[in-house]
């Protein structure tokens with residue numbers, strides 16, 4: 001059996017959902033598990049709902065917009081099964097009461113924001129059934145168990161594996177449609193796996209089912225050597241080793257969620273990245289392979305913050321002080337993208353997120369003189385050649401630069 005994952009853009013309107021059904025038919029995915037994200041930008045809209053509700057502002061209008069958007073798609077798909085429509089309407093009633101829960105913010109966030117995937121999967125499954133496919137809807141929360149780290153649930157692999165393996169039988173004779181991005185705690189509270197986490201869900205299901213492959217359907221022809229919107233001469237990779245793909249995601253390539261590769265690599269399951277607008281294109285196969293010379297790969301990571309911690313008493317930065325910096329970073333759950341030290345200062349580049357980053361800066365200021373710059377872009381060039389090395393090192397506005405034998409990183413104000 002195979003796992004197919006369709007992201008928000010691939011189900012953004014009725015025509016897109018029809019295209020998904022065509023792909024499912026064309027690829028004879030009759031015994032597959034389909035993992036789907038929320039429709040279009042629904043997750044962002046649901047995030048607004050949580051925030052407005054918490055601030056006692058008008059969130060109902062946003063819910064109404066989400067409902068209208070979904071209703072229009074349902075209508076255009078000619079779905080008029082009364083039971084189904086009742087189910088959908090009930091979900092919107094439920095959404096309103098979830099939004100006004102008074103529990104801690106991140107818990108409420110997960111209960112509300114997860115509903116986008118519940119809706120999209122219900123609609124997709126209903127449409128597939130209407131198209132004559134043998135398909136059933138399953139609730140991912142009954143299968144992916146996590147701890148209660150809201151907005152970033154950590155998967156309990158043992159429990160999830162047990163539950164997911166129970167699906168093998170059903171998959172012998174039918175398609176299953178489920179949600180990406182969501183799971184549940186042992187006491188049945190919904191959790192989310194982190195933004196853009198549906199790829200990860202697909203990998204979890206695939207690993208636990210020992211799937212033949214996972215295919216992520218995207219709006220690009222495959223994994224590319226750069227974002228084609230930034231660098232038009234970017235090329236598509238035919239194949240990539242797991243290691244290379246994992247490193248790309250680490251540096252910020254957004255084509256695949258960073259947590260996706262590990263479970264697949266451990267289970268030896270190939271990951272295919274294919275284009276939903278042109279399914280005949282071969283796409284990229286990520287698997288165990290050796291490639292002699294990969295072309296340079298360029299990854300842009302925006303919204304970076306450079307923080308420099310200076311020692312104030314004319315001593316040098318020592319290991320004790322570095323250890324203090326690392327402890328503070330870990331306490332604030334902040335991940336370092338690049339770091340560099342000099343005699344009297346230690347600099348780190350992190351994703352800029354308010355208020356988290358400002359809190360970190362405040363904490364560091366207790367022991368150091370702290371300087372910071374925001375609005376920066378980190379460019380990573382993996383497998384650079386002489387041309388790209390020189391090109392990127394000469395960019396104007398570089399604040400920090402670092403290179404190893406294979407990778408060059410420059411942090412600059414674009």
Ligand code: ASP
Pocket residue numbers: 007008037038043044116180181194195196197198199
């Ligand atoms: N819908 C979620 C998000 O937009 C998960 C995903 O798309 O993978 O973050």
Ligand code: MG
Pocket residue numbers: 007008037038043196
């Ligand atoms: Mg999405």
